[in-house]
Amino acid sequence: MLLLGSSFAKIPVLSIRIGTKVGTVIGHLINPHSLKIDALWVKIGGFKEPHLLLTKDIREASPQGIVINDIDEILNPSDAHRLKKIIDLNFNLIDKKVISGRFPIGKVADYAVENLTFYIRKLYVSPNIWKALNTSRLTIDRSQIIEVSQKYVRISGNEVRESAKQKNQKQAQPAFSSLPSANTSSMEE
Known part of the structure; x- marks a missing residue:
């Protein structure tokens, strides 16, 4: 729980x-x-x-x-x-800045703790003023946390995911040498 x-x-x-x-x-x-x-x-x-x-x-x-x-x-x-x-x-998580890449997301307002292991599972972040127009509170899962320091909590964000997707797409594309040439045909006459 x-x-x-x-x-x-x-x-x-x-x-x-x-x-x-x-x-x-x-x-x-x-x-x-x-x-x-x-x-x-x-x-x-x-x-x-x-x-x-x-x-x-x-x-x-x-x-x-x-x-x-x-x-x-x-x-x-x-x-x-x-x-x-x-x-x-003397580490305190409340009011710690949350950043994604180089961009500020907001500050930690609260966190969810598992009652048996006492691991912090989720962070509840109050977004900065510009993001507050779209949402009142963000929920960050433990799996999204990359780094925790005395000054900030760094999370994986869209820019991290986008760069990973681009790398995967580049690796997934076959090389031109493995493609059939335009002179060959698979149809038999």
Whole structure:
């Protein structure tokens, strides 16, 4: 099931062991190399700084809340050594420019996340002012994404597809030497 990334904002984190709310999701730790949410930033009562909840420790995720086994699964960011580089990137997908080739398409307004694997499957893009006249929002599938950087998301667009079609058409045309000459006839008299 796909869930909107914005639906994971300010939802409760519930512990099965305690049977009550143990925190609130306040953000996502997105790995830009794999476009996957590696962890959720969680605000826990009594602490000023947010903590991390690894997505592998989530039993169930829905827009109503996140269910975990125990509060011990929520980590202090200094204890998450494997995620140190991702934390230091401070990557945020919302409002990231989306370009196709050299042309700007718009900015990321939201994204769809698979609730079991936490891979980002779709980007919802608010088009720039000129394209907004034709459409209110664009949907970009994960398969169209070519590159993700701190400044932009590059997607395959018409200009990429057109150049690929032209290459395929050139390769598909037979050479003149293999065509029958005008002097030969296949008709028998």
